[in-house]
Amino acid sequence: MIPSPLVTSLAVAIAMIITLFFLPAIIELKRPKDAGPRIINDNPTKIMLSMLKIPIIDIEEGQKLIYQSTIKNAAFLYNIQSIEF
Amino acid sequence: MIFWILAIIFIFLTGLMLAYLVRHYIFTITVLRGANKDKEHRGSEASAFEPTVSILIPARNEERVIERLLERITELTYPKDKLQVIVVDDASSDKTGAIADDYENKYSFIEVLHRGKDEGGKGKAATCNAGLKKANGEILLCFDADYYPTRDIVEKLVGQFVDPTVGATQGRVVVLNEPQNLVTRLIALERIGGYRVDQEARDKLNLIAQYGGTVGGFRSSLLKRLHGWDENILAEDTDLTLSVYLAGYKVRYNVDAECYEEAVDNWKAYRRQRYRWAKGHMQCFFKHFWSVLKSKKLGIKEKVDALLLLNVYFMPIVAFLSFLTGLLLIFFGSPLVNLLWLFVPICLYNFVGNFAPFFEIGVGLYLDGRERTQLLIPFLIFTLFYNMPICFKAFFDVTTGKIFRRNVSVWVKTSHLGNGNCYIQNLSINAS
Numbered sequence: 288m289i290p291s292p293l294v295t296s297l298a299v300a301i302a303m304i305i306t307l308f309f310l311p312a313i314i315e316l317k318r319p320k321d322a323g324p325r326i327i328n329d330n331p332t333k334i335m336l337s338m339l340k341i342p343i344i345d346i347e348e349g350q351k352l353i354y355q356s357t358i359k360n361a362a363f364l365y366n367i368q369s370i371e372f
Numbered sequence: 373m374i375f376w377i378l379a380i381i382f383i384f385l386t387g388l389m390l391a392y393l394v395r396h397y398i399f400t401i402t403v404l405r406g407a408n409k410d411k412e413h414r415g416s417e418a419s420a421f422e423p424t425v426s427i428l429i430p431a432r433n434e435e436r437v438i439e440r441l442l443e444r445i446t447e448l449t450y451p452k453d454k455l456q457v458i459v460v461d462d463a464s465s466d467k468t469g470a471i472a473d474d475y476e477n478k479y480s481f482i483e484v485l486h487r488g489k490d491e492g493g494k495g496k497a498a499t500c501n502a503g504l505k506k507a508n509g510e511i512l513l514c515f516d517a518d519y520y521p522t523r524d525i526v527e528k529l530v531g532q533f534v535d536p537t538v539g540a541t542q543g544r545v546v547v548l549n550e551p552q553n554l555v556t557r558l559i560a561l562e563r564i565g566g567y568r569v570d571q572e573a574r575d576k577l578n579l580i581a582q583y584g585g586t587v588g589g590f591r592s593s594l595l596k597r598l599h600g601w602d603e604n605i606l607a608e609d610t611d612l613t614l615s616v617y618l619a620g621y622k623v624r625y626n627v628d629a630e631c632y633e634e635a636v637d638n639w640k641a642y643r644r645q646r647y648r649w650a651k652g653h654m655q656c657f658f659k660h661f662w663s664v665l666k667s668k669k670l671g672i673k674e675k676v677d678a679l680l681l682l683n684v685y686f687m688p689i690v691a692f693l694s695f696l697t698g699l700l701l702i703f704f705g706s707p708l709v710n711l712l713w714l715f716v717p718i719c720l721y722n723f724v725g726n727f728a729p730f731f732e733i734g735v736g737l738y739l740d741g742r743e744r745t746q747l748l749i750p751f752l753i754f755t756l757f758y759n760m761p762i763c764f765k766a767f768f769d770v771t772t773g774k775i776f777r778r779n780v781s782v783w784v785k786t787s788h789l790g791n792g793n794c795y796i797q798n799l800s801i802n803a804s
Contacts, residue, residue, distance in 0.1 A: 308750040309750055309751075311747045312747050312748050312749070312750045312751055314747070315744065315745070315747040315748055316554065316557070316748060316751070319551065319744075319745075320744050321742055321744040321745045
């Protein structure tokens with residue numbers, strides 16, 4: 288018995304949908320590339336800051352200043368090195 | 373005549389499903405639009421306000437997980453002089469009581485309440501009520517023994533109570549043992565949809581944010597006024613949520629207050645847990661339906677959301693019945709089916725997953741930066757079909773219980789095997 292074109296195309300469509308939906312799902316299940324659950328907000332720096340009651344924004348500003356002064360110091364030291372005695 | 377009755381039923385059921393579809397789309401779009409806006413604001417609120425806090429830990433045969441939680445409690449950043457931790461050992465037959473006693477001896481802020489075999493084993497609500505009598509904090513938080521909170525969770529939960537209209541608070545639940553197997557992975561997806569999107573949207577839209585029974589708490593004075601937990605209701609969390617709103621207060625949700633849970637890891641335990649939730653939710657529906665409708669303290673928006681929340685475990689039944697009536701209408705040669713048949717599958721896709729639709733879960737994963745896990749979403753179709761008979765059985769048991777006045781509130785405790793312990797190290801590694 289030869290199936291009608293309608294039945295064949297329906298069967299192919301269903302098989303394709305199942306493959307498209309479930310094949311990537313099975314692959315991800317068997318070999319997960321996601322690292323799994325993670326602590327999203329338990330940041331040690333933030334914890335320390337909250338214990339010391341220091342607003343995070345101040346620290347960020349402070350870090351920027353330290354970063355800028357470190358670059359200035361590095362440039363100064365580089366210039367000193369290049370001075371010939 | 374039969375045709376018209378069927379047609380009215382079909383339109384009603386499809387309309388109900390459509391209402392949920394629209395509701396979930398609104399939730400998803402709300403969270404997507406407002407992502408990351410208020411995070412810093414919430415943190416600053418938390419550091420300024422430090423009331424006394426009692427943490428309640430109901431525990432029955434939890435020897436494999438209780439130490440993990442108690443150790444974590446000692447690491448909390450909240451001032452210990454404002455903290456009272458009450459472990460309620462509910463007639464455990466294992467070492468739970470002894471482990472808790474050790475911590476009581478070592479730390480002055482930890483207290484243990486032992487319940488004997490005659491008074492214990494009557495469910496979580498009864499255990500919590502025993503703890504409530506001992507609690508003296510202005511705020512009362514509740515953690516299940518298998519949970520593992522972030523260290524600053526108390527500040528984040530308690531910070532919500534700055535607003536005097538807040539009666540209860542809820543934090544985010546994340547599955548700890550997600551990589552364990554297919555069941556834990558699917559539960560993790562449901563949790564992400566439910567807590568990253570659904571609860572967050574309800575909070576933002578000032579609808580009915582839900583107290584989830586753990587990782588949350590109450591203003592102690594309000595909880596005592598409400599006479600604590602209702603011991604005849606299996607979903608004591610949903611019951612209290614509604615009671616808080618009906619008393620004129622609200623529940624606030626804080627997505628940053630994260631806590632890690634050990635999810636059930638097999639289908640049998642999943643079925644038992646969902647059956648209990650479904651039954652409890654249906655009990656709440658019968659208890660609160662008219663009070664919600666008649667309440668003068670709830671606005672129209674809140675009433676609609678409360679009714680949709682109470683009705684949620686009836687939805688797999690509704691989905692099944694709409695299919696059935698649709699089929700019968702085809703049998704009767706109704707032109708109505710030709711017009712509406714597409715609505716049923718469209719609406720049905722809204723219930724893929726445990727009532728957190730897959731687009732909510734997909735968006736939740738996106739917001740958590742876990743796009744790769746979105747590939748697992750098609751598997752959630754199995755949980756929908758798995759939930760259908762569970763909800764049918766719960767519905768049958770609750771309604772027959774009401775008709776024949778049988779007590780259906782038998783608490784079946786979920787066992788925790790400590791399978792999450794090996795993933796705790798991973799949390800910090802993945803975070804860095």
